[in-house]
Amino acid sequence: MKALAKAGIKAGILGLALAAGLIPAASAETIKVGVTPGPHAQILEKVKDEAAKKGLDIKVMEFSDYVVPNAALASGDLQANSFQHQPYLDNQIKDRGYKIVPVGLTVNFPIGIYSQKFKSFDAIPAGASIGIPNDPTNGGRVLLLLADKGIIKLKDGVGVKASVVDVVENPKKLKFVEIDAAQLPRSLPDLAAAGINTNYAKEAGLDPVKDPILREDPKGPYVNIIAVRAEDKDKPWVKTFVETYQSPETKAFILETFKGAVLPSW
Known part of the structure; x- marks a missing residue:
């Protein structure tokens, strides 16, 4: 009976730890998301914290240029990226034949x-x-x-x-x-x-x-996007990622942190 009681206590402690996020749940899904340093990375760190509460583990991968994040996404080294606007992605697809699609709007950076x-x-x-x-x-x-x-x-x-x-x-x-x-x-x-x-x-x-x-006028075609491989666009983690990014918590973080330099655009 004592052994059973101890086992029950241990199970209860483990359950509380999982609920508190102290121990990753076995069912948590992990994705790697490419960003450029600066605001994109800062915003994604906030999104990462919120997504963890929903069972999505985001690994933030920083790249110092605009070319590699799409190449890494197309090759499968990333599951998503968040650094570019639609005209840039369109040009990359035209030049390189990537099967990459936008799945959600993020922010605008008036140049x-x-x-x-x-x-x-x-x-x-x-x-x-x-x-x-x-x-x-x-x-x-x-x-x-x-x-x-x-x-x-x-x-x-x-x-x-x-x-x-x-x-x-x-x-x-x-x-x-x-x-x-x-x-x-x-x-x-x-x-x-x-x-x-x-x-x-x-x-x-x-x-x-x-x-x-x-x-630049902030109203224009240069709103940034979350991009994924076409084959992944309907996967459940994509919906979780986009909804977390486009949450009131993320919007409040952007407005408070960047004070007009970066604008929520969803």
Whole structure:
């Protein structure tokens, strides 16, 4: 009887520990999710904590560029990623044939143009060098921002696929220098200005709300997404992951932590 009583006590303690999350439940599902450093990683850490309460164990995998997370997802090294907007994914699918699909909206990072030398874009002299990301979608995004502000004019109808060759009017004869997105903050001293994605701006100590001399309208096609392999899109863990990301708790965390630099977009 004593042995049975001890066994019952041990079982009760184990059950309480499982309920409290002190011991991982055997039924918990584990997924690896790729992100870029900065806000995407910070948000996912919050999502990870909430998802654990629902039996989903998220391993946060950080990547320093925009290319590897999709390659890793397509190869099966990741189960999902959360770092890119739809135009970028569309371009990757076109170029590489990935069978990757979006399953949920996440956040928007209005891109900004920064300068260490000039306090306004009007002050930038003719012929100055402007850094833009060297990937097609983010480079085009900066060009669209400049076109929206009347600084350049693009060919009609180019939309999110805009590139330097689509610039048809450039009154200031600006020189566009294409640089890896992650390297643009380091290149600022050598440029008049540069269009820098919010996550890389924050990593470099820039304030994405106060520091840009030009800033993108947050309403646009560049809302970020959660992406998975097409074959996985209907799996139960996908629904749990997306619902946890799009929860009131995550939204409150984003608004409090980033104070307008990153915007919930679901």
